[in-house]
Amino acid sequence: MLSCWSTMTMITFSLSTTSAGNHTDQLALLAFKSQISHDPLRLLNSWNTSLHFCQWQGVTCGRRHQRVVKLVLKSRGLAGSLSPYIGNLSFLHTIDLENNSFHGEISSSEVLGRLLRLRVFALGNNSFTSELPSNFSRNLESLSLGRNKLSGTFPKQLCALQKLKTLRLASNNLTGSLPYDLGNLSSLQFIDLASNFLEGGIPYSIGQLKSLYFLGLDENMLSSKLPPSIYNLSSLWTLGLTMNRIVDRLPSDIGRTFLPNLRELFIGENHFFGPLPSSLFNISTLEMLELSRNGFTGKVPDNMGNTQKLQVLSLSHNNQLGSSGHSDDLKFLSSINSTVLRVIQASDCQLSGILHKSLANISFTQLEELILSGNQISGIIPSEIFIKLPNLTILQLSDNFLTADNSFTGSLPVEVGNFEYLVDMDVSNNYLEGEIPNTLSKCLSLRQLSLMGNSFQGSIPPSFSSLQGLKFLDLSQNKISGQIPMFLQNQSSSLQYLNLSFNNFEGAMPTQGIFQNASAFSILGNNKLCGGISELQLPACPIIKQKRFGKHQISLGLKVAIGVIVSTTVLAALLSGRCWVMRRTKNGFSPANSIGKGHFGSVFKATFHEGTEPVAVKVLNMIDHKASKSFMAECEALRNVRHRNLMKILTACSTVDFQGNDFKAIIFKFMPNGSLENWLHPIRSDDSYLTKNLNLSRRLNIAIDVASALDYLHNQCETPIVHCDLKPNNILLDEDMVAHVGDFGLAKSLQRKNSNSGTTDTTSSFSPRGTIGYIPPGRRPTDEEFEDGLDLHQFCKIALRKEVMKIIDPHVLEHEEEEEEEEEANDDHRDIHLNNSEIQRSTRHESGKIEECITSIIRVGVECSMPSPSERMEIKNALKELLAAKKLYFS
Known part of the structure; x- marks a missing residue:
């Protein structure tokens, strides 16, 4: 079939302007195109007779012979099989088809053997299923076939490629053992064979790779001891051996004699045993040290003063690591002298002693995670931890012998809201006073909160309504006053225990939710409460007489x-x-001060007095008869709602101007980072840098902020509110990039279903209003790609069945990705030097977890946009899924 097609093609093309060699290249490219079954970006439309093939997208020709030297179609969403006719591109030195959906077999060894000039062969992150090819040109410098479904053993023929510098075969199905001749690859700098099924030992010849800086063998079945020669790799930056079956000790002089340039050591989940060598911490270049889930014993060395670049220290689940009751087991913490340290994990060991104030020393200002649970630590928790560690988000000290009473004084710092992943907080029986900080509502992972036995005053912050995962709340024995908030009785709340005893609460008791079960809550010592369920035997609330x-x-x-x-x-x-x-005010509403435009008006930046904070003023266009209705709808929707992720109305005005015309305006807090729309789709060329800063972490936080606001509106308000016009233009970002949902001009208030009143919730029965189609981050629903029945929902749904990483906006992972540097198109040979960015990109970042996180996010988006409302995920479940994805991403 293919030969007939090629014959017909030869009749079509004119041979008068091309040489035989050029024509061979053209036919080979057209044969390649014929095997492409899906081209979502329509890149191959340019591959036609109206253009010379050297001008086709992805094709680069040499200047002298006009022969194809590079075929680069990386991350283009292409699907299909790889045509064997690429073997006719005899001048080809680079082929890069990574991050697409190619499948089937990689071309035969005979085909690849004809590419004598080939230096770069990159087909990673596709779905090829053949055995690993072996017959490559001896000029090959980079072989990248990771993240496919390749099988078979490691071919010994590859060990003859003397010029090979980069070998990426991770995440395949390779079996067998590593060949002894691996050491013959004398030019090798980077080798990644992680996530396969390799077994046996690491060959002794590995020590011959004097230029090797990255060795990744994680997640295999390698066993026995490490060859001593591996410690002679003086150029090695990263050694990854996590999740194998290696049984060995670390050499006592590892940091004095060996591995002088080591930056990352990953040997967790093996069978290493014996003491941790103190010389290990003489390696001044160490950045990440992962030693968890082994059998290390004895005391943790306390000579870490040289590790000034250390970012991550993981010692968890070494259940004999510690000095059996000695009081100085934690001395190693105060010996760390790194200003960039982010993570300390030492849970489930045998560490004893007390936490010293020095733990919160000046060098730990970047610490984000401190996990010391499951040890034998005693004493009190130093208050300096909460004050001097501003970036701490995860603190786990459970299952120790710490006391709860720490004699804390003063107010609870508002910075406690920085602990986004805080699960359990107990500061009971101290001397804390002042109001409960509403920033605690930012701790969305909080499950247990105990503030009992202090002197807190004021009321329960309304922002606590966002703590939907809270199960245990003890505010007893304080001086808290006001009414018991109605949001605590919310039926959708997970609250299982509530203690409000011995405070100054007053007014009517709630009767729904947790307040229906007298054994689940306590209100003793609040003498001004009334009503409630009959078991409480409280006095009836007074009736206001006429x-x-x-x-x-x-x-x-x-x-x-x-x-x-x-x-x-x-x-x-x-x-x-x-x-x-x-x-x-002069020029108060001039176009120069305009910062946005909505359905029924414009938004201006303004200040009331010189030196005051700016505000955003939404001026309604009263010419539109619907503007007045929009004004009332927005005021009605926001008058009784309070949430950190909703736009805050400072005030509103309704009057007439000097000509007697109606004038209506709403004044909001000014959002200095503008709308999400401007970050995703900058209009001005000078704004194009914005998308580059909106990485996965920020986008996920924004999605959680928006979901939190919607959950509050749908499930926590006394009268549920539906926004009806949610889109990036209506999501505003403050100075900390926290998202706030705004523009409630089309909002609709609903009635909850009530069997007594007969009213029903009409959430699924009203028609959406506002912008046609949801405008998401990344591609718009009006993208040229979406035609012939394909829409954004289907596009993402299909990607879930294949690989979601291929549909992701490149800016999302910009901190891990880098555009390949364009090289001059010529036929001359040159060396491929690995730059520092590639080295950083190639180190042990958890790409698998990132993909799993993104998959979860895309799945939420698909389930929230199902055609039938009854099939859509509830927003409270969507919020939980997004929080789980965030926890996975930052793990």
Whole structure:
């Protein structure tokens, strides 16, 4: 079939302007194109007779002979098989088809053997299923076939490639043992064979690779001891042996004699035993040290002063690591002298002693994670941990012998909100006072919170309504006042135990949720409470009696209405003055101050007085008859809601201008980082840098912020609110890149289903309003790719069945990815030097976890955009999934 096709093709093309060799290249490229079954970006549309093949996308020709020297179609979403006719591209020195969906067999050894000039062969992150090819040109310098489904053993023929510098075969199905001749690859600098099924030992000849800086053999079945020659690799930066079956000791002089340039040592989940050599910490270049889940014994060396570049120290699950009750087991912590240290993991060992104040010394300012649970640590928790470690987000000290009473004084620092992954917080029986910081609501992973036995005052922060995972809350024996918040009775809350005893609460008791079970909560010592369930035996709440007003009765509802009217009148008078000040300010609403435009008005940046904080003023376009309705809808929606991820209304005004026309405006807190839309799709060329800073971590945080706001609106408000126009234009970012949902001009209030009243929740019955189609991060629904029935939902759903990494916006992983440097198109040979960026990119970042995290996020998006509303994931479940993805990403 293919030969007939080639014959017909030869008839079509003119031979008058090309040599035979050139024509061979053209036919080979067209044969390659014929095997492509999916080209979502339509890149191969340029591969036609109207252009010379040297001008086709992805094709580079040499200047002298006009022959194809490079074929680079990396990350283009291509699917299909690899045509054997690439063997006819006899001048080819680089082929890069990584990160696509090619499948089937890689071309036969006979085909690859004809590419005598080949230096770079990169087909990683596809779905090839053949055995690993072996017949390559001796000029080959880089072989990248990782993340495929290749099988078979490691070919001995590869050991003859004297010029090979980079070998990437990770995440395949390779079996058998490593050949002894591996040491013959004398030019090898980088080898990654992780996540295969290799067994046996590491060959002694590995010590001959004097240029090797990266050796990745993680997640195999390698056993026996390490060859002593491996410690002679003086150029080695990264040694990855995690999750194997190696049984060995570390040499006592490892840091004095061997591996002088080692940056990353990953030997966790093996069978290493014996003491940790103190010389290991003489290696001044160490950045990551992962020794967990082994059998190390004895005391942790406390001579870590040379490890000034150390970022991660993991010693967990070495259950004999410690000095059996000696009080100085934790001395190693104070010996660390690294200003970039981020993670200390030493759980489930035998460490004893007490936590010293020096733990919070000046060098630990970047510490994000401190895990010391499951040891024999005693004493009190130093208060300096909370004060001097501003970036600490994970603190685990459970299963030790620490006391709970620490004699803390003063107020609870607002910085406690920085502990995003805090699960359990107990500061009971101290001398803390002041108000409970509302920043605790940022600790979305919080499950248990005990503040009992202090002197906290004020009310329970309304922001606590965002702590949907909270199961245990003890606020007893304080001075907290006000009414018990109604959000605590929310039926969707996970709260299982609540202790509010001996405070100053007053007013009516809630009767729903946890307050239906008298054994699940306690309110003793609050003498001003009334009502509640009958088991409490509280006095009935007083009924406001009607009073005579002349000859008429004034009901409580009418009194409230009168109060509202009076206060609204006064407020209107005040606001009219403020509006007048804004209108008379020179150039107050000029186009130069415009920062956005919505359905029914424009938004301007403004200040009321010189030196004050700027505000955002949404001025309604009263020419549109729907603007007034939008104004009322937005005020109605936001008047009783409070959430850190909702735009905060500072005030509003409704008056007339100098011409007697209606004037309505809403004043919000100013968001200095603008809208999410501007970050995802910059309009001006000078804004293009914005997307580069919006990496996966920031995007995930923004998604969690938005989901938290929607969960609050849907499930935690007394009257559920549906936004009806959620899109990146309506998501604003503050100075800390925290997202706030705004523009409630189309919002709709709903009634919850109530069997007594007969009202129903109409969430699924009303038609969406606002912008047609959801405008997501990355591709828009109007992308040219979406046609013939394909939409964004289907696009992502299909990717879940294949590989989601191929549809990701390149900016998402920019901190780990780098565009390949373009080299001059010529036929001259040159060496491929690995730059520092590639070295950093190639080190032990958890790409598998990142992919799993992204897969979870895409799955949430797909399930939240199902065509039928009944099939869509509830927002509270979506929020949990996103939080789980975030925890995975930062693990």
